[in-house]
Amino acid sequence: QQRMQQQMQQQMQQQIQARMQQHLQQHMQNQNLQGQNMQQPQHMQHQQHQQMQQDQYNQTPQPPEPPRQNQNPLTGAPYTPRFYYLLEKRQRLPAWMARQDFLKLMQSNQVLVLVGEPGCGKTTQLPQILLDAGYHVQMGQVRAICCVQPSPLATLSASLRICEELEVQVGTFVGHVTRFEDRTSGDTLLRFLTDEALFREAMEDPLLERYSVIILDEVHLRTCETDVLMGILKMVMQRRPELKLLLLSSSMDVKKVQAYFEGGAPLLQVPNRTFAVEVFHCQDAEKDYLKAAVRTVAQVHTTEPEGDILLFLPLEDEIDLACQLLRKESVHMMNFGDLQVRALYLGLPIMETQRVFEPAAQMKMMAGKPSRKVVVASAIAETSLAVDGITYVIDAGLVKQRAYNPRTRMEVNVVTPISKASALQRTSLAGRQRPGKCFRLYPERATSDWPEKVYPEIMRSSLTTIVLMLKRLGFDDVVHFDFVDPPSPEALMRALESLNHLGCIDDNGNITEVGNQACRLPVDPQIARMLIEAPAHRCSNEALSIAAMLCSLPVWLRPNDAFRAANEAKARFAHMDGDHLTLLNVFHAYKQQIQDGHDPSRFCAENFISIRAMRHAEIARDHLKRIMESIGLQMISTDFQDKEYYPNIRRCLVSGFFMQIACLESEKRGAYSMLRDGQEVMLHPSTSLGHRPEWIVFHELALSSKLFIKTGTQIKPEWLLDIGPRGYFDSQKISEKSSARSKLEKLTSRRSEG
Ligand code: CDP
Numbered sequence: 001q002q003r004m005q006q007q008m009q010q011q012m013q014q015q016i017q018a019r020m021q022q023h024l025q026q027h028m029q030n031q032n033l034q035g036q037n038m039q040q041p042q043h044m045q046h047q048q049h050q051q052m053q054q055d056q057y058n059q060t061p062q063p064p065e066p067p068r069q070n071q072n073p074l075t076g077a078p079y080t081p082r083f084y085y086l087l088e089k090r091q092r093l094p095a096w097m098a099r100q101d102f103l104k105l106m107q108s109n110q111v112l113v114l115v116g117e118p119g120c121g122k123t124t125q126l127p128q129i130l131l132d133a134g135y136h137v138q139m140g141q142v143r144a145i146c147c148v149q150p151s152p153l154a155t156l157s158a159s160l161r162i163c164e165e166l167e168v169q170v171g172t173f174v175g176h177v178t179r180f181e182d183r184t185s186g187d188t189l190l191r192f193l194t195d196e197a198l199f200r201e202a203m204e205d206p207l208l209e210r211y212s213v214i215i216l217d218e219v220h221l222r223t224c225e226t227d228v229l230m231g232i233l234k235m236v237m238q239r240r241p242e243l244k245l246l247l248l249s250s251s252m253d254v255k256k257v258q259a260y261f262e263g264g265a266p267l268l269q270v271p272n273r274t275f276a277v278e279v280f281h282c283q284d285a286e287k288d289y290l291k292a293a294v295r296t297v298a299q300v301h302t303t304e305p306e307g308d309i310l311l312f313l314p315l316e317d318e319i320d321l322a323c324q325l326l327r328k329e330s331v332h333m334m335n336f337g338d339l340q341v342r343a344l345y346l347g348l349p350i351m352e353t354q355r356v357f358e359p360a361a362q363m364k365m366m367a368g369k370p371s372r373k374v375v376v377a378s379a380i381a382e383t384s385l386a387v388d389g390i391t392y393v394i395d396a397g398l399v400k401q402r403a404y405n406p407r408t409r410m411e412v413n414v415v416t417p418i419s420k421a422s423a424l425q426r427t428s429l430a431g432r433q434r435p436g437k438c439f440r441l442y443p444e445r446a447t448s449d450w451p452e453k454v455y456p457e458i459m460r461s462s463l464t465t466i467v468l469m470l471k472r473l474g475f476d477d478v479v480h481f482d483f484v485d486p487p488s489p490e491a492l493m494r495a496l497e498s499l500n501h502l503g504c505i506d507d508n509g510n511i512t513e514v515g516n517q518a519c520r521l522p523v524d525p526q527i528a529r530m531l532i533e534a535p536a537h538r539c540s541n542e543a544l545s546i547a548a549m550l551c552s553l554p555v556w557l558r559p560n561d562a563f564r565a566a567n568e569a570k571a572r573f574a575h576m577d578g579d580h581l582t583l584l585n586v587f588h589a590y591k592q593q594i595q596d597g598h599d600p601s602r603f604c605a606e607n608f609i610s611i612r613a614m615r616h617a618e619i620a621r622d623h624l625k626r627i628m629e630s631i632g633l634q635m636i637s638t639d640f641q642d643k644e645y646y647p648n649i650r651r652c653l654v655s656g657f658f659m660q661i662a663c664l665e666s667e668k669r670g671a672y673s674m675l676r677d678g679q680e681v682m683l684h685p686s687t688s689l690g691h692r693p694e695w696i697v698f699h700e701l702a703l704s705s706k707l708f709i710k711t712g713t714q715i716k717p718e719w720l721l722d723i724g725p726r727g728y729f730d731s732q733k734i735s736e737k738s739s740a741r742s743k744l745e746k747l748t749s750r751r752s753e754g
């Protein structure tokens, strides 16, 4: 039976491929190109390219008519009613209506910047319009159209949505590539990639020759990766004059991006159709904005007419908590109609994300009133995933942001006030379909010292990964790389220094063998170094599991109503030597459940472990393992009975994270010092460490009321001297404020005596 199924699947695939081929040929004919030109010898391509360009100039674009036939040309299957339902909606989107102008400008320019309000159809419609216009055929070759998104969630969401709109299977005609997942095939013409994934493709194919058009989405966010990609693409376009670049933005603030390209990239603005939004401010700053937010939702629900609510909160935890509170509250508000609560933030499973786009289910007509949807969201709903049909926006005015301190070389997430531009953007979401209201949970006067707009991320990030990638791509002189906004020279120098300490570049700034290996591993260079060193410490399998867990989502669930039970569950896995080892315990326990034939979701639920995090870690681990093996790293482990089993793992942690060591200063206060700058940090209360060890290697810092160490493990100071790079722990390099200085000094002299 299985064989039959396989055969059927194969047949289906062949059919799909054949139809795709047909579809392509049709397009090629439309472009006056012969099928046999597909495999042109190299030397002829250039000539042909010139001719093609001319042809393109002479042609007036003919946007295709919406399909009349009721058969899907891509699959041969008849269209379902849903296709027509969605098609009608799509055709009413502003981006669709602007397609004639859009295609004209695309044809006559190599770079185009397109601005349109969130939800106007940029992400979902423009790639399809390009495809319909035949942009996947270039120089007689079939090339893909690449759409780069700033987050895995946006990538996945766009890919799934377009598959739905075109009624094709993910991974056939349309697909996506994220950090640990590749759902594309050789025939995929619309490829949705995370920015990081495009970087990785550029390493293999520096001119990105598989693409005819590259779309960078959400350029106004100015993420670090998008910024650097713009620089790389600018170079690639000089070498490939036929490559088109389309930059999409949800905000008008794109002058800098336009000016960055040769001669200034032209701008197309998709007409807005926003309605007036009435803005209300709180009288005084709300101390507990979460409570205020929940109260405001309740107030809107009970007093305002029909219309969905969008609530902005900065942190994922708070969003979950607010959802819980609102669900409880909604029971008491039944008389005012059913309130359906949905969360939206990075890290949610994609199915849940899709649900926020669905209208509130109307089955439950309560008290004769229609249902109302409330979406509790992070900043991602500001532009990346704009939800339709919102009439009321409630804004806490805060955002979680990356901040980087080049001195400590640490990135931390901080909650800060949003920019004035963001505040406007959030407000405008209430007026997309009809006039709306925006309730700001802050007094107007508070905004006077808010920034006009956010600084590009590149100015507040650790650049280690980016610099390594640039080196790998052959940009040796990263300090003079053509950045849209150059990061501080200090941050660049720190990144180079860190890479040198990690052995990824040598003293002349050239990429090393380790550096090349690290580039292959889609994790940050410190984790990469840990994996590369793992065989030497005889803990490849364990380091892999820990790396996968560190890259995954938050593991521990902390439901508000079962706080104690959750803590007790966590304690069952706690390893007294540190959080990394606790993570390893959890991973092992999870795998054991599967091995024993149990349902892991039950195990996770019972122990307040996020099943999503575990599944994500499993996928990440498999992926990383394959790469490790392919670059010749051996899978060696120490026997579990061996007393060196855990010490080996802890040493391996130091081999990657020797730049993140803290030394105990005050046992009583639980205060530690960071080695390089002596900054005081505390142990985060969530740690599973049973005591306060004198030396700790840690994974990250979090800033709330104080600077906290998260995910730390006990180590021995001797290891620093043995494993750290030569000279890194020399006493003059350690801050005078840290007691580590004298401690390591003593250790060194004792050693030289002994
Ligand atoms: O990229 P942009 O913000 O311009 O809009 P889009 O993501 O292309 O979305 C166009 C429309 O499709 C919006 O009105 C969304 O609400 C809708 N959409 C949806 O229903 N489900 C999705 N997964 C994505 C978009």
Ligand code: MG
Residues within 6 Å of the ligand: 119, 122, 123, 124, 217, 383, 384
């Ligand atoms: Mg978009």
